[in-house]
Amino acid sequence: MKKTGISSRLKQVLFSFALLFLLTGCSDRFVLLDPAGPVARTENWNIMITFLLSMLVVIPVLAIMVYVVYRYRDRPGNKAPYTPNWDDSKILEVIWWGIPILIVAILGVFTVRDTFALTRPPSNQKPMTIQVVSLDWKWMFFYPESNIATVNYVEIPAGVPVQFVLTADAPMNSFWVPQLGGQMYTMPGMEMYLWLQADRPGVYDGKGANFTGKGFAHMNFQVVAKPQAEFELWVKSVKASAPPLTKEKYNQLVKPSIADKQLYSSYPATLYREIVDKNGGMYWRMHHGEHESHEHH
Amino acid sequence: MINQIVEYLRNADPLIQMSAVAAVLTLLGIIFALTYFKKWGWLWREWITTVDHKKIGIMYLICALLMLFRGGVDALLMRTQLAFPNMNFLDSQHYNEIFSTHGTIMILFVAMPLIFAMMNIAVPLQIGARDVAFPFLNAVSFWLFFFGALLFNLSFILGGSPDAGWVSYPPLAELSHSPGPGINYYVLSLQISGIGSIATGINFIVTILKMRAPGMTLMKMPLFCWSVLASCIVIIFAFPALTVALALLGMDRIFGTHFFTMLHGGNPMMYVNLFWVWGHPEVYIAILPVYGILSEVVSTFSRKRIFGYKSMVASLMLISVISYFVWVHHFFTMGAGPGVNSFFAVASMAVGIPTGVKVFNWLFTMFRGRIRLTLPMLWSLTFIPCFAVGGATGIMLASAPADYQFHNSYFVIAHFHQTLIGGAVFGLLAGMYYWWPKMFGFKLNETLGKWAFWFFNIGFYVCFMPQYALGFMGMTRRVYTYPAETGWGTLNFVSTIGAYLMGIGFLFIVVQILYSIRYGERDTTGDPWDGRTLEWSLPSPVPHYNFAQIPTVNERDAWWEMKQQRKEGILPPTKEPLKPIHMPNNSSLPFFMGLAFFVAGFGLVFNQFIIATVGLIGVVVCMLWRSLEKDTGHWISVDEIKQMEAS
Ligand code: HEM
Ligand SMILES: [Cu+2]
Ligand SMILES: [Cu+2]
Numbered sequence: 001m002k003k004t005g006i007s008s009r010l011k012q013v014l015f016s017f018a019l020l021f022l023l024t025g026c027s028d029r030f031v032l033l034d035p036a037g038p039v040a041r042t043e044n045w046n047i048m049i050t051f052l053l054s055m056l057v058v059i060p061v062l063a064i065m066v067y068v069v070y071r072y073r074d075r076p077g078n079k080a081p082y083t084p085n086w087d088d089s090k091i092l093e094v095i096w097w098g099i100p101i102l103i104v105a106i107l108g109v110f111t112v113r114d115t116f117a118l119t120r121p122p123s124n125q126k127p128m129t130i131q132v133v134s135l136d137w138k139w140m141f142f143y144p145e146s147n148i149a150t151v152n153y154v155e156i157p158a159g160v161p162v163q164f165v166l167t168a169d170a171p172m173n174s175f176w177v178p179q180l181g182g183q184m185y186t187m188p189g190m191e192m193y194l195w196l197q198a199d200r201p202g203v204y205d206g207k208g209a210n211f212t213g214k215g216f217a218h219m220n221f222q223v224v225a226k227p228q229a230e231f232e233l234w235v236k237s238v239k240a241s242a243p244p245l246t247k248e249k250y251n252q253l254v255k256p257s258i259a260d261k262q263l264y265s266s267y268p269a270t271l272y273r274e275i276v277d278k279n280g281g282m283y284w285r286m287h288h289g290e291h292e293s294h295e296h297h
Numbered sequence: 298m299i300n301q302i303v304e305y306l307r308n309a310d311p312l313i314q315m316s317a318v319a320a321v322l323t324l325l326g327i328i329f330a331l332t333y334f335k336k337w338g339w340l341w342r343e344w345i346t347t348v349d350h351k352k353i354g355i356m357y358l359i360c361a362l363l364m365l366f367r368g369g370v371d372a373l374l375m376r377t378q379l380a381f382p383n384m385n386f387l388d389s390q391h392y393n394e395i396f397s398t399h400g401t402i403m404i405l406f407v408a409m410p411l412i413f414a415m416m417n418i419a420v421p422l423q424i425g426a427r428d429v430a431f432p433f434l435n436a437v438s439f440w441l442f443f444f445g446a447l448l449f450n451l452s453f454i455l456g457g458s459p460d461a462g463w464v465s466y467p468p469l470a471e472l473s474h475s476p477g478p479g480i481n482y483y484v485l486s487l488q489i490s491g492i493g494s495i496a497t498g499i500n501f502i503v504t505i506l507k508m509r510a511p512g513m514t515l516m517k518m519p520l521f522c523w524s525v526l527a528s529c530i531v532i533i534f535a536f537p538a539l540t541v542a543l544a545l546l547g548m549d550r551i552f553g554t555h556f557f558t559m560l561h562g563g564n565p566m567m568y569v570n571l572f573w574v575w576g577h578p579e580v581y582i583a584i585l586p587v588y589g590i591l592s593e594v595v596s597t598f599s600r601k602r603i604f605g606y607k608s609m610v611a612s613l614m615l616i617s618v619i620s621y622f623v624w625v626h627h628f629f630t631m632g633a634g635p636g637v638n639s640f641f642a643v644a645s646m647a648v649g650i651p652t653g654v655k656v657f658n659w660l661f662t663m664f665r666g667r668i669r670l671t672l673p674m675l676w677s678l679t680f681i682p683c684f685a686v687g688g689a690t691g692i693m694l695a696s697a698p699a700d701y702q703f704h705n706s707y708f709v710i711a712h713f714h715q716t717l718i719g720g721a722v723f724g725l726l727a728g729m730y731y732w733w734p735k736m737f738g739f740k741l742n743e744t745l746g747k748w749a750f751w752f753f754n755i756g757f758y759v760c761f762m763p764q765y766a767l768g769f770m771g772m773t774r775r776v777y778t779y780p781a782e783t784g785w786g787t788l789n790f791v792s793t794i795g796a797y798l799m800g801i802g803f804l805f806i807v808v809q810i811l812y813s814i815r816y817g818e819r820d821t822t823g824d825p826w827d828g829r830t831l832e833w834s835l836p837s838p839v840p841h842y843n844f845a846q847i848p849t850v851n852e853r854d855a856w857w858e859m860k861q862q863r864k865e866g867i868l869p870p871t872k873e874p875l876k877p878i879h880m881p882n883n884s885s886l887p888f889f890m891g892l893a894f895f896v897a898g899f900g901l902v903f904n905q906f907i908i909a910t911v912g913l914i915g916v917v918v919c920m921l922w923r924s925l926e927k928d929t930g931h932w933i934s935v936d937e938i939k940q941m942e943a944s
Contacts, residue, residue: 032703054690061682069678088605093654110696187632
């Protein structure tokens, strides 16, 4: 009989333990709790507020349950009141329709505010653009402004908003660098837009998040943020020392395989556009128009 | 086709070869046992050709438990592979196949048949009906489910399993990237069982609306029936979207159309939308009946009327409506604009409101009651914290900016297992324990059941709580391996231990059932729990015509009311004399129809159009045959009824 009382308490303890564990961010491995840029920070704030507000319901529920089960167990000599036909209380019902409505309303406001905010550049610095193509099973990056390309490795200047323009030359994937911000899908023939920014220099792990078959688990890449000057030096050195990316090399890369980090001093100017189009980009443009907006469908 | 299969088996991973051998041996064993004990006739007459809703319910239950075993073994294999970094237990292809079949089986071949089992077993009894509205169709639904599941399960020994996840997004699921028969198996088996599900939805809506006993207005109907009504409404609106998605994907794969390939003007996002227009409501299809079960169990074992009945009904209906307006939350990160994402985010959170209300109503049903901690009640109680947490993490996911981070991570895995296992499965187990005596006439052993309960529950938390944390550590779902530097090893190891504890819990349930078949306490009263609704007024197991006389209902908890009145010395009004009862005949057509669908499906899987055509002709022949049948029922005489009631 006693068992359930204990079990519920046990669960509560277990659960609060789990929370403590999460909230304190006791380790820097909890990348979602360690945002390194304005986008990830907004999202992190959102995570915290939804968590705290939902606890306003969860904790009372657990507490009431433990209390009620303990008090009204069917055991000999239980003196607690027993009212088998009491089944209605307007006041109580108004309370528990009201509280969740209120909480959802508050959360709704924050959610809408942040959802809109995240479609805008995260800061007023002059932004840069990097085009990303997910391949089987590697990530290809093009720098249209300096005409270099990389594989499974991308450098960005710290403190500068970067707009990633995403597409796929393989099944759909999802581009995710948790410490810099949430993910966005890459889809063949379509272009998607994602703003990210790193506050401070550092190495951030990125990954493919949407399942794409055999080599999916190995589709990881590094994002290296450097001060602007160092970033420019890096670009120069790539231009000077790396081999160029030819169409043939790209056609090799497209084939399903797992790849290491690679750098290319240049790439055919039309390559990216061709990748989008050969996957049906023209149909997508037909429906969506040559739009600069950051949304579709 | 044969060559393809032989070739596949020869090259398959030893684990698969072993299970193929095991499958054949089991089959031979079953055939031998049936022959040895001379049970073929019995199996055919009493079960395969039955149209009795109670027996159909039991068959659903047995299949669901078997599938739970299969899906559970998949889960343990996956967790074993993930227990340590860089494990070499499963290769990536095999792992991909296992998580794809695991997800599909658990949702479509465990959760769905379990709810259908509960519906079939309890709904007609609770509303005082002799049967469902369309008993023959009910049998057809079951056999479609059965053969759909069979087709799906054959895939791993005959040609290869689907390996594109339970969502099977194109282009990954298109022929270009998944050339084997796996995805065809997925498409066709889901299509076949899906037809059955739609039919069940229609069947139970009509049953509930049209066949209630005299006096049982909608607002006097037990909450379980309300929840089934809500769930069936969702079924008939959601499943057609799945039907369309699968049909188009199947045509892309089998006939070379381009509905979902961009290259020729198709659009893969259309699939994603169609899939989730079904997929999201699907999770509510699974959970709504559980809300009903909980309401029955909590009220019965607290010996109290359900608190806030009207709120309960309203929230069921609200949930079923809102669940259509949230599907985009499964792909917030697919580039929809902030307006669209905001709408779907807020709508998703709104589902939490009626859900929260239900939880509070259950709590206040127990308040000032007398709570008996029997197995059904234990499983219901454990549902509450589980679902509170699952709902809370659902709200966290529903906030679009937060979801940009959580999406495709282990946080999502933990969330939906918490709602589907801690919610749907725990609730359905509560239902199984609750109605078990009604189904079989004996109770399940409580001690063994408690062992099962504790192993399962502790295992559950040990397994899934670490997965929330892994989500925060950026672990993506569906990876078959991970390097040690990620630091995900410890938590994964803990999670694997939890999975095995749950496995032990499941074994205890099996032992409990086997033990109780022999030694279980017989239920001679028909009312072992001191129940409140009409099914408890009948003997257990229930005679196949259910009610010798259709009861008249005056109150919500009709049977409770009758018992109270009897206690106060008010005798029920003298009964009218018995009349002969008309019941539908058994029929082998539903079985053959399912078989014909199976043959057609199998043919299509391997692009063998002759076999497929034979199967489809079989389907048409069955329908014609049925339409020409004139005499589909029989009468049970008063004498027979008297005899049955006396025994
Ligand atoms: C308060 C109610 C709930 C809310 C707000 C909610 C919200 C969500 C959201 C936003 C996602 C998508 C996460 C992502 O992929 O990024 C999700 C996933 C999921 N939820 Fe819930 N949920 C709720 C209740 C439920 C219930 C009751 C069930 C099942 C019985 C359920 C089962 C699932 C499943 C299966 C998935 C994952 C599907 C997949 O990607 O494979 N949820 N939920
Ligand atoms: Cu798109
Ligand atoms: Cu959903």
